[in-house]
Amino acid sequence: MNTISENVMIVREMIAGAARASGRAPEDITLVAAAKQNPAERVREAIAAGVDAVGENRAQEMTEKLRAGAYDGAPLHFIGRLQTNKVRYVVGACALIESADSLKLLEEIGKRAVSLGITQEILLEVNIGREPGKSGVLPENLEETLEKAASTRGIFTRGLMSVPPVSAQNNGNSRFFDDMMKLFVDIQGKKYDNVDMRFLSMGMSDSFREAILSGANMVRVGGAIFGARTYA
Ligand SMILES: *Cc1c(COP(=O)(O)O)cnc(C)c1O
16 A cells, blocks of 8 residues: 555646646645545655645544644645535635535624635535535526625635536546536636636546546545545
């Protein structure tokens, strides 16, 4: 079995290849280590190996690991479903909330940010596969959500995020990644206050190459860095 540091090197090489194949430089792609279920020690190893950021899914796990100093030296991203009653643990603690996906949540994030006297950077999560029960804004509601984000004090929108349907086939996700890229470019062409479409976050361990080829510039990689998770 590889060490975390070896895995990060392998992932970086694959990222570099995909970046060049799509006419970009390796350093144009932000590598977020998805650290769920990994203890602070292993997260620190990934940071030492040079990942650009660390992503967490659960507010409670994140808060515990934050106290243990797990994220020292790297920006922290929230990438999981965020309940409004957990907003206070995440706003200000994270450089980027990647999973903002409802008007209510935007309102709560904004309120909390204003009360802390900060601006919280977010991505809007899109349910591009239109899967029932999955988090993310449906594509037809994105414009309304974006307008809400643009007009909510305390929030600055930095891009879009998506977790497309799991695909059994090779390249099976490309259609969804392409659809996300279209939305991303479309919004880049419009003018909103407090919105700078800089990041398109999509692609995980089994799909980050495809995602980058479709235009992603931020990937969230868990298993390929930390090894397979064992689900309780
Ligand atoms: C766990 C997770 C990832 C990484 O998944 P892997 O398949 O382990 O690479 C990416 N994004 C989100 C939102 C996750 O929860």
